[in-house]
Amino acid sequence: MQETITKVCSVSTIKKMKETYQSQLVKTPPYAVFQAKKSGVTITAYESGKVVFQGVDARDETNKWSGEIKEKKESATTKNSPLPKDFDTWSVVGSDEVGNGSYLGPVVVCATYVEHKHMALLKELGVKDSKMLTDKDIRRIAKEIIHVIPYKRLTVTPEKYNDIQPRYNVNRMKVALHNQAIYLLLKEIAPIKPEGILIDQFTPEANYRKYLKQEQHPVTSPLYFTTKGEQYHLSVAAASIICRAEFLEELDKASSELGFTVPSGAGAASDMAAAKILKQGGLSLLNKYAKLHFANTKKAQAIFNR
Template structure:
């Protein structure tokens, strides 16, 4: 039985509770937000912000929600979480992703190469964690970042996502995309070589490397993994901004195309929007705009059937 723990914000836990509504257990356990059981997997959310997944497919279920730490191999997460001295001032490739937790819109991964000489200019632009910026600020910064530093962006639209998702769980898909973005960016900047590659950590290093073995163009050397990577190097912060800008643009375009406002995230507004799409064109149309394996699909079908 595998055993996976996530550390999540309260807003994400609230979102999870809604997503697992039909699987909630009627238990009152101290210091827990909720306990659910889905397909043999027990999900326990604690008031501390930790969420525990227990069961044979715990890793797969946890991967739907992001930054997992596999407690079966605690040593694997300790590797390289302490960065070399003056890492923030080195010439680094940083990568990040956006869209993994949103029902609508694509999954976007971006890698940015920020040389030491470019760091002051990035800082002057106001580059920082995209979560600390408004959407208009992100849209304004993205083209300036693209003009300043080399980058590689990969976008998986929902239709393609749904095609490969049965074979690629959320973690494996992100590993494939991060690796490919980094590989292509390295080719762009050759013969220059980064002093390190910082990946905004979404799974343990051991897990990342396990899935990496399935990839064709494996980037295996000089990798560092740390959560909130944007706080440790501007390359990751710049990558997060480019990802968010591309995601917002894609979501806006999709909303215009289908004639229905498509919200970010995976809450009740997503359920309602999906129900409207189902009534308009059925599951085939919904598959063009949404990640169908999310619990939102079942909820939307119930709303549409009313």
């Protein structure tokens, strides 16, 4: 049976491995120190210190290095996970959204499918909680991972958001978007079926499922929910990165169109930017760039009317 085992090794151990597998070395993949192929197993050592053994003899080969390999300690995140055991190794569809709390800019929702076989490469590319990454890193990583994994991204412009918002409260809108992204992605990867679907939780599961009943193509199973989902599976982390990169691109586009920097968030800087937009073209122009039901609209109008 095919098996994949990942271990953490020191620089000296990886050097020793490379010397041991010298006659079996093959072309080195990106972000790797070496890759070797033996009968029944492929060994890939990455710059991060991770060594991946893949194949029917993966466990036997790993055991040969048992005296050299450091055992990975179980993290508090793993111990306290609300998800099934080893969920982080499953092949999973994960979804996340960006922009919902920002007055200016769109709402972007993305679903990705991350198979177990892609996890080592995604980690090497830098996929992790987007809150731990700079905007520059997010843009770079997003450009790379969209060529590695299947994904479906939906972008709701402020103008579209303002059209929908009176009929949909925030949670219902987000349920509709997450469900649509997941549904379209599942159609794209069919007949493959993920072992799980993880949604970065923004409302209680019962509430999510209540709104789900109103959707034309509800995806009801196998759904899992947890807050900080990017810490529990790479699929949510990847989705978050793709969302954030698109959100940043849209802010850049808006900045270019308006002639000044359009900020994210919902603070004083956003109030000032909105007041400038009002000065340029009134509420009809602001409708193109801002979520009008936010309290920032009244604040911007007060600044404009001073």
